[in-house]
Amino acid sequence: xxxxxxxxxxxxxxxxxxxxxxxGAGMGVDSGLPDFRGxxxxxxxxxPMRKLGLSFVDMANPGWFEQDPALAWGFYGxxxxxxxxxxxxxxxxxxxxxxxxxxxxxxxFTSNVDGQFQLAGFPEGRIEECHGSIHHLQCVKPCSxxxxxxxxxxxxxxPETFRAEGDLPRCPSCGALARPxxxxxxxxxxxxxxxxxxxxxLKNWIATVHSRQAKLAVIxxxxxxxVPTVRQFSEQMAQPQGNYxxxxxxxxxxxxxxxxxxxxxxSVEALERISIIY
Numbered sequence: 464x465x466x467x468x469x470x471x472x473x474x475x476x477x478x479x480x481x482x483x484x485x486x487g488a489g490m491g492v493d494s495g496l497p498d499f500r501g502x503x504x505x506x507x508x509x510x511p512m513r514k515l516g517l518s519f520v521d522m523a524n525p526g527w528f529e530q531d532p533a534l535a536w537g538f539y540g541x542x543x544x545x546x547x548x549x550x551x552x553x554x555x556x557x558x559x560x561x562x563x564x565x566x567x568x569x570x571x572f573t574s575n576v577d578g579q580f581q582l583a584g585f586p587e588g589r590i591e592e593c594h595g596s597i598h599h600l601q602c603v604k605p606c607s608x609x610x611x612x613x614x615x616x617x618x619x620x621x622p623e624t625f626r627a628e629g630d631l632p633r634c635p636s637c638g639a640l641a642r643p644x645x646x647x648x649x650x651x652x653x654x655x656x657x658x659x660x661x662x663x664x665l666k667n668w669i670a671t672v673h674s675r676q677a678k679l680a681v682i683x684x685x686x687x688x689x690v691p692t693v694r695q696f697s698e699q700m701a702q703p704q705g706n707y708x709x710x711x712x713x714x715x716x717x718x719x720x721x722x723x724x725x726x727x728x729x730s731v732e733a734l735e736r737i738s739i740i741y
């Protein structure tokens with residue numbers, strides 16, 4: 464990647480009055496989190512699923528909590544422990560410092576359920592997790608719209624089979640099995656209240672940015688086209704004249720408008736190179 468292009472991106476960020484930070488699954492890869500891109504990536508992280516012929520899409524299905532709770536909680540319990548133990552990479556701190564320096568501040572929109580932005584010190588009130596969070600639970604039924612913190616919940620997972628062992632999390636209201644408050648594939652029982660409240664806060668912030676005719680820079684990282692939620696949202700927010708999209712991804716860096724910029728790089732490398740100039 465040429466220094467000239469990095470300089471152009473750094474200038475776009477410098478000129479912005481507000482930052483919208485958007486992130487997909489690739490954002491966490493530089494922190495050491497597994498890449499579930501394709502079956503091979505998923506099976507390298509969860510070898511027993513290869514033997515069962517189960518893909519990530521197969522496993523990220525709420526039906527397993529009824530059909531095989533130990534398998535379901537083995538998968539999500541392992542991910543919960545992994546995300547808790549993972550230190551967010553240096554790019555998170557750079558983004559936060561840039562956002563805090565802006566006249567109209569910043570907001571985060573992410574499809575990731577790992578809680579890495581919160582772990583990196585971003586406040587809850589400036590994050591929308593559009594697919595929910597593994598660090599919050601709900602009833603499998605569900606018996607109500609209650610969502611509660613998973614803090615203090617530890618699921619014992621056999622490292623050889625990736626199946627949960629012992630007691631599984633339960634709903635405090637009805638005693639039924641609990642599940643992560645995550646939007647899964649084919650999921651009709653996800654309770655969206657927490658994410659919906661986050662979405663309202665983001666919408667209000669965007670409205671304020673627009674009302675003040677502030678320049679918005681959208682910095683998108685690690686958002687692929689397989690689940691295009693983040694890419695589509697980034698493009699929508701960067702559509703108005705005067706707003707810019709900076710798309711950072713080792714692959715799929717195409718941008719819809721000529722004024723936007725794509726960097727074919729990982730998140731940490733790109734953000735650190737930008738920071739040298741910025």
